[in-house]
Amino acid sequence: MKAVFITGHGGNEVVEIGERPMPERGPGQVLVRLKAATLNRVDLYMRDSGAGITHRLPQIMGLDGAGIVEEVDPSETRIKPGQRVVVHPGIACGRCEFCERGEGVLCTSMQYLGEHRDGTLAEYVSLPAQNVFPMPEMLSFAEAAALGVNHITAWRMLFTKAQIKPWETVLVFGIGGGVSLAALQLAKLAGCRVIVTSRNDAKLQRAMEMGSDHVINGATQDVAKEVMALTGGRGVDVVIENVGQAVWSSALKSLVRGGRIVTCGATSGDQPSADLRRIFIRQLQIFGSTLGDLDEFRNLLTLVRRTGLRPVISSSYPMDKVHAALDELERGEQFGKIAISINES
Numbered sequence: 270m271k272a273v274f275i276t277g278h279g280g281n282e283v284v285e286i287g288e289r290p291m292p293e294r295g296p297g298q299v300l301v302r303l304k305a306a307t308l309n310r311v312d313l314y315m316r317d318s319g320a321g322i323t324h325r326l327p328q329i330m331g332l333d334g335a336g337i338v339e340e341v342d343p344s345e346t347r348i349k350p351g352q353r354v355v356v357h358p359g360i361a362c363g364r365c366e367f368c369e370r371g372e373g374v375l376c377t378s379m380q381y382l383g384e385h386r387d388g389t390l391a392e393y394v395s396l397p398a399q400n401v402f403p404m405p406e407m408l409s410f411a412e413a414a415a416l417g418v419n420h421i422t423a424w425r426m427l428f429t430k431a432q433i434k435p436w437e438t439v440l441v442f443g444i445g446g447g448v449s450l451a452a453l454q455l456a457k458l459a460g461c462r463v464i465v466t467s468r469n470d471a472k473l474q475r476a477m478e479m480g481s482d483h484v485i486n487g488a489t490q491d492v493a494k495e496v497m498a499l500t501g502g503r504g505v506d507v508v509i510e511n512v513g514q515a516v517w518s519s520a521l522k523s524l525v526r527g528g529r530i531v532t533c534g535a536t537s538g539d540q541p542s543a544d545l546r547r548i549f550i551r552q553l554q555i556f557g558s559t560l561g562d563l564d565e566f567r568n569l570l571t572l573v574r575r576t577g578l579r580p581v582i583s584s585s586y587p588m589d590k591v592h593a594a595l596d597e598l599e600r601g602e603q604f605g606k607i608a609i610s611i612n613e614s
């Protein structure tokens with residue numbers, strides 16, 4: 270089958286487009302003929318170094334994906350051949366302490382597609398049936414694929430970790446990236462007032478069009494000062510953040526007393542000043558979050574069906590043009606997801 274895979278670590282020269290063996294469907298697994306995937310920052314990380322993530326080369330890239338079911342166990346009742354499905358990319362062991370207490374997302378031997386095992390930039394992927402969900406009917410394959418990493422990540426940050434309330438104000442850093450846009454969409458659906466930041470006025474304009482209540486240009490404005498002006502000197506209840514070091518200080522300064530900050534990434538660096546005095550005197554709460562579990566994904570899909578929420582697709586490339594797609598992701602100028610179309614003919 271045709272696939273996009275890494276043969277080493279470095280730049281696009283280690284990203285090959287070619288033939289890989291068809292995955293063998295094991296018992297309890299579903300074989301999915303993929304139609305689309307979207308790129309995530311971690312795809313660049315796996316290409317560049319993959320350090321700290323156990324994997325074997327060559328490895329097929331891609332975490333999220335949507336497609337059509339090709340083959341299931343004869344005993345499978347929930348998922349049927351021919352059905353349009355979206356995948357959850359985290360495969361938990363089901364047996365460790367955390368899996369046993371129902372927190373598969375904390376599994377000690379969690380395997381992510383495209384990180385620890387072959388991923389979704391391929392014509393086929395085989396994965397446990399519990400990781401395969403019927404996709405919301407009104408979405409394109411690319412839009413559905415985008416839910417599998419970004420929206421579920423934002424979901425867990427907002428609803429499970431920060432436990433946002435409709436009367437609260439949420440500050441989302443770095444609008445334009447997939448998780449940030451998902452957080453804007455979900456926080457607005459939850460009834461929150463949302464403030465977003467970006468260093469790019471065009472992205473801020475688009476965020477306004479998507480329902481953001483206020484926007485702040487982080488390149489030309491002091492974010493914490495603007496937040497205080499917008500909140501009557503109070504600060505926001507919740508900060509959603511994946512930029513890291515570059516914004517951490519202004520993120521903490523933007524929070525109300527007792528406020529919550531949730532981080533799921535550190536693209537600008539992971540060693541900011543802790544500002545411990547501010548944290549304990551103002552009794553701030555800091556949450557780390559990664560992806561979300563199967564139950565959160567099921568709830569997200571229900572909300573998408575009920576509300577018609579659509580992930581934002583910035584651009585789409587065929588598999589043959591994956592190098593250009595990775596270049597676009599690396600430039601960071603996109604607004605929304607960069608999709609890869611698969612099995613087009």
Ligand SMILES: [Zn+2]
Nearest residue numbers: 362365368376
């Ligand atoms: Zn486990």
